[in-house]
Amino acid sequence: MRFPLKKTQTLIGSNISMRSTVTRIKDESQWGGFRLQVLVYSVITFLFFLFTVTCTLSPAYAIVDPLASPNNKFGIHIIAPTPDESSPAASLVNSSGGDWGYVTLLIEGKDKNRDKWQTFFDDLRRRHLIPLVRIATQPEGDLWKRPSEGEEQAWADFLDSLNWPTKNRYVIVYNEPNQGQEWAGQVDPVSYAQTLDKTITALKNKNPDFFILNAGFDASAPPKPPLYLDEWSFMKQMEKEVPGIFNKLDGWVSHSYPNPGFAGSPEGQGKGSIRTWAWELQKLQELGVTKSLPVFITETGWKHAEGLNIDKSLPTSETVGKYLEKAFREAWNDSRIAAVTPFLLDYQQFPFDHFSFKKVKDVIQALKEPAFYPHYDTVLELPKTPGRPDQENKAILIKGEIYRSIVSGEDYIIPLTFKNTGQSIWNDSGGTTLVAIFGQTELGIIPVELPSREIIEPGKEIAFNINLHAPQSGIFEVSLQLYNNEEPFDSEPFKFVTEVKSPVTLLVNASLPWKENFSGEYLLTIASGIINTVTKINLDTRGQSQPVEARYLLPDYDFNFTLQKPFYKPKTIQAKVASGINNLDFGTLDPDFLSVMFNPREFWKLLPFSN
Known part of the structure; x- marks a missing residue:
């Protein structure tokens, strides 16, 4: 149709302003059928790959037939x-x-x-x-x-x-x-x-x-x-x-x-x-x-x-x-x-x-x-058809990982934050689910489905909490795939390798100036992007702790360790821990005289001749 311009066409397309993490984990038994679908999908994909590399095909087009x-x-x-x-x-x-x-x-x-x-x-x-x-x-x-x-x-x-x-x-x-x-x-x-x-x-x-x-x-x-x-x-x-x-x-x-x-x-x-x-x-x-x-x-x-x-x-x-x-x-x-x-x-x-x-x-x-x-x-x-046009389902992982080392026998809840980089709205039509297509059985990873109330538009982010159980030993490949309405996302699966190791054991060493006896109760703060925790540590007269098994620490990861004692300045060291014994030597803790200026008794204890 021809649009008369003076009165109407300039209105069309003109600059009219617009007016404009909690996840739930299903019981593993409920996902048996879904796992079978994942297996079938993998087999079909492999067979299709064999077919495509052995046959001469017509040129492929990125567009899709809307009538298909x-x-x-x-x-x-x-x-x-x-x-x-x-x-x-x-x-x-x-x-x-x-x-x-x-x-x-x-x-x-x-x-x-x-x-x-x-x-x-x-x-x-x-x-x-x-x-x-x-x-x-x-x-x-x-x-x-x-x-x-x-x-x-x-x-x-x-x-x-x-x-x-x-x-x-x-x-x-x-x-x-x-x-x-x-x-x-x-x-x-x-x-x-x-x-x-x-x-x-x-x-x-x-x-x-x-x-x-x-x-x-x-x-x-x-x-x-x-x-x-x-x-x-x-x-x-x-x-x-x-x-x-x-x-x-x-x-x-x-x-x-x-x-x-x-x-x-x-x-x-x-x-x-x-x-x-x-x-x-x-x-x-x-x-x-x-x-x-x-x-x-x-x-x-x-x-x-x-x-x-x-x-x-x-x-x-x-x-x-x-x-x-x-x-x-x-x-x-x-x-x-x-x-x-x-x-x-x-x-x-x-x-x-x-x-x-x-x-x-x-x-x-x-x-x-x-x-x-x-x-x-x-x-x-008039009766109509519920259309299902193709949309790009894509995501990137912006925060978190399946840890590259874990401790035998431990259970983990690992938050993974994904960003919607596709065209679809997650959870808009059918559920959005994160599934381990490799490592699922060995590490006890069950699918995690977004709660129905979570609607994630393109550009938005959401965290999935993965539950994982470490067996006694082994190195495992983990591959995570997002699904929309039981169809895999277009983006590639997210792949990790994790190794089961023995736990980390800590030995803490510290001394106090002008003292012969370093014994007493200290506070050890452990911080990283993965964990933040405070634990009590008792040092003996030589300023050494008993071995402390820290099963919550991940071998081969860096942590900040801060040792504190009342009326002394805290001291922080950074260390990469490994399986087995790890010596944390804090050296000498400096007195915090300012903190005891109005406490004569404690001030006296910090002085050299008080020992």
């Missing part, structure tokens, strides 16, 4: 990147059993504000909405500028800086270029073919997850250059300029409007109807396209009589609801269609008030009517 997994094709076209639109959009497209529907939206070239768009993408992620992003230049008078030299790289850099809600990053390369107003006043299939080709290359070179879609064409445009060119002529000239250009696409965008006048019959067939997409696929075959391109109908829908003013020549919103139901059940139920996003959720002024699913605000307030027209409710009640 459960897909909710229901969507809606929105204007403003705000919760005011994303909220009712989600209520509409994810209703009646649906999940992960689509929204088509526009980003103008002058609006590459990363914080703004990341905030909105995060909002879409929470609401389970998949964005179909149409890139645009910017208006210049009544026209849209042509893309400038190098603009494709600027788009690639900006769009790649965002954390998208799903693995597929859907990008629509401009809009209806067979209308001159969309291309600086003059249709130019040669120029658009070159622009599309360069944009595909720039995006794919930046990240192979970009899912590239053509600009939807105006199927009803007449052959009247330079202002218009019929779609078929435009497509043929594109193919002539860049042979194979349509085979470079990942999907096909169609503007399947019910013409004439956006008020045609839902029974219409072929070009200029709600089945334009089927005519376009046939034409693509004639141009030599061999790929099976999933179809994204990003613009469609009927104008209705209601708006700022009643237009009795148009069908009522109740009738439009019946049309949409018939279209979804008969014209758009084809398995090749990935998404249908009718135009338009909310538009409060001319010229799109008759397309809007939402009523004019003045009418709502004056008559206290529902906010949306009846055809919104019709679509809301």
Whole structure:
């Protein structure tokens, strides 16, 4: 659809501001089935590896087929990147059993504000909405500028800086270029073919997850250059300029409007109807396209009589609801269609008030009517599919480790803090679990599942507490894998090696100035990133302790040891401890005269001649 620029288009994509560790451990017996699944997964992965290294395969693509997994094709076209639109959009497209529907939206070239768009993408992620992003230049008078030299790289850099809600990053390369107003006043299939080709290359070179879609064409445009060119002529000239250009696409965008006048019959067939997409696929075959391109109908829908003013020549919103139901059940139920996003959720002024699913605000307030027209409710009640789009499940370990040495027979609770670096929200759909895929049995490590109340968005952190029991001896490999809904994360497992050793034994030595007898009770503080503890130590007259078995200390780790005695200054040494005897020699503790300035009796005891 062509957007009149002076009154409306500059509003679209404009700078609208946004408004915006406790874990539980299941009993090991409950995880028997899960462990079996992990084993099966490992075997399947190994067999797949053998197959891939012995067979000649077709080139692999990073994008995934949206139709290969459960897909909710229901969507809606929105204007403003705000919760005011994303909220009712989600209520509409994810209703009646649906999940992960689509929204088509526009980003103008002058609006590459990363914080703004990341905030909105995060909002879409929470609401389970998949964005179909149409890139645009910017208006210049009544026209849209042509893309400038190098603009494709600027788009690639900006769009790649965002954390998208799903693995597929859907990008629509401009809009209806067979209308001159969309291309600086003059249709130019040669120029658009070159622009599309360069944009595909720039995006794919930046990240192979970009899912590239053509600009939807105006199927009803007449052959009247330079202002218009019929779609078929435009497509043929594109193919002539860049042979194979349509085979470079990942999907096909169609503007399947019910013409004439956006008020045609839902029974219409072929070009200029709600089945334009089927005519376009046939034409693509004639141009030599061999790929099976999933179809994204990003613009469609009927104008209705209601708006700022009643237009009795148009069908009522109740009738439009019946049309949409018939279209979804008969014209758009084809398995090749990935998404249908009718135009338009909310538009409060001319010229799109008759397309809007939402009523004019003045009418709502004056008559206290529902906010949306009846055809919104019709679509809301249509049965939908719970979609399951691919998302990157990734994590990095930012704190903690499986200790490289442990003490035989000891039990450990080891906190491991992970950061969500993927696209999914952990614990949003299904549980998130940390599983030992190696070392599980030998070290008694049972899976740790996040409590359901813990929802971890990308960029956030969470600690898992691993319970581990050290056997009597041995060296063990430990490999930890995160799972989402019993599917392994995309990030590599976290691998460690731990060795079981005999315990650490401490011998403490210290002396006091001007004293012959160093006996008495001392306090020994042990500190590190792993442990902080204080224990009482008794020294004999020579200033030496009995051997103290410290099973809580990890062999081969560094600790800070601080020895304290009342009225003496504490003394700290750092030492790496080992299995067996470890001598901690603190030397002489200095008197703390200041601490006993007002305690004559203790002050006297510190003096040389008090011994």
